[in-house]
Amino acid sequence: MDSIQLKAMAKINLGLDVIRKREDGYHEVRMIMQTVNVYDRIELRKRSDSQIRLTTNLHYLPVNENNLAYKAAKQILDEFPFLGGVDIQLQKHIPVAAGMAGGSSDAASVLHGMNQMFALNLSLEELMARGVRIGADVPYCLMGGTALAEGIGEKLTPLVSAPSCYVLLAKPPYNISTKFVYENLHADQLKPCQHPDIDGQIEAILRNDLYGMAQRMGNVLETVTIPACPVIARIQTMMRESGALNAMMSGSGPTVFGLYDDEKKAKDAYWNLKGKNVADQVILTKMTDAAYEMDVL
Numbered sequence: 001m002d003s004i005q006l007k008a009m010a011k012i013n014l015g016l017d018v019i020r021k022r023e024d025g026y027h028e029v030r031m032i033m034q035t036v037n038v039y040d041r042i043e044l045r046k047r048s049d050s051q052i053r054l055t056t057n058l059h060y061l062p063v064n065e066n067n068l069a070y071k072a073a074k075q076i077l078d079e080f081p082f083l084g085g086v087d088i089q090l091q092k093h094i095p096v097a098a099g100m101a102g103g104s105s106d107a108a109s110v111l112h113g114m115n116q117m118f119a120l121n122l123s124l125e126e127l128m129a130r131g132v133r134i135g136a137d138v139p140y141c142l143m144g145g146t147a148l149a150e151g152i153g154e155k156l157t158p159l160v161s162a163p164s165c166y167v168l169l170a171k172p173p174y175n176i177s178t179k180f181v182y183e184n185l186h187a188d189q190l191k192p193c194q195h196p197d198i199d200g201q202i203e204a205i206l207r208n209d210l211y212g213m214a215q216r217m218g219n220v221l222e223t224v225t226i227p228a229c230p231v232i233a234r235i236q237t238m239m240r241e242s243g244a245l246n247a248m249m250s251g252s253g254p255t256v257f258g259l260y261d262d263e264k265k266a267k268d269a270y271w272n273l274k275g276k277n278v279a280d281q282v283i284l285t286k287m288t289d290a291a292y293e294m295d296v297l
């Protein structure tokens with residue numbers, strides 16, 4: 001196999017709680033992760049020399065070690081130097097710096113793709129152990145589907161698939177750095193009512209109860225991101241008024257998603273949001289189980 005094509009899938013958080021700030025500065029989280037059918041396209045191709053060359057359709061993204069896809073390739077080639085090099089073609093569609101783990105998912109796909117293309121036979125656990133060195137969300141992106149993520153996001157418990165529904169995504173025209181949000185979160189000052197009911201949400205998912213799951217959506221990071229980017233709250237209101245079961249910010253934002261049980265309401269809400277000047281990307285999609293799919297050329 002000389003090349004491989006992959007879809008690097010985005011995620012949303014159906015629930016996001018921060019338990020505390022650890023002594024090492026990291027935050028201990030409890031999050032319900034969910035893959036959605038929005039993806040970057042990645043093509044990997046073997047090189048006869050030992051270089052890594054990354055090209056992308058987004059001119060402002062780094063094409064060196066600061067790109068998580070590059071970092072993933074380098075990690076594999078540092079460990080297995082006899083493999084040669086790799087060309088990475090990265091076509092971005094997942095909103096960038098938006099709380100949808102786009103970079104982490106690209107890294108996960110490169111790890112998975114290189115494992116396949118070079119027939120390294122690394123297990124999922126072995127890939128995850130390498131992935132967590134790149135970012136806390138990378139192990140989840142390797143796994144995909146519906147999962148509880150604890151620790152700094154790397155301790156994963158797979159769940160049954162979340163109840164099926166339409167997912168409307170709207171990314172306001174601002175980039176929010178995850179670092180800024182966590183630095184300005186004071187987890188110890190949150191009131192008990194500000195913490196989402198993650199356990200209740202898991203129970204609703206296990207019962208396949210879409211309404212119970214939607215009712216328990218909550219994200220403590222909104223306490224930091226919404227004051228910095230108030231349009232998030234406006235989009236949430238618009239989504240709820242257009243029939244969303246609930247609407248919430250994903251990750252550290254600023255992407256907002258609404259869940260709909262009705263296709264017509266979801267499509268009407270999509271066109272309504274597109275017509276408003278609140279988001280530069282509006283996407284209507286569904287949840288999915290697959291973390292990546294590949295087409296071997």
Ligand code: ATP
Pocket residue numbers: 061062066067068069095096097098099100101102103104106107137178251252
């Ligand atoms: P998360 O949900 O994990 O917090 P995010 O959606 O907030 O992720 P990303 O889109 O993954 O953020 O990227 C954030 C920053 O990382 C960008 O500003 C970009 O410069 C850098 N970056 C590095 N590699 C990538 C990549 N492959 N795709 C997108 N951004 C990347």
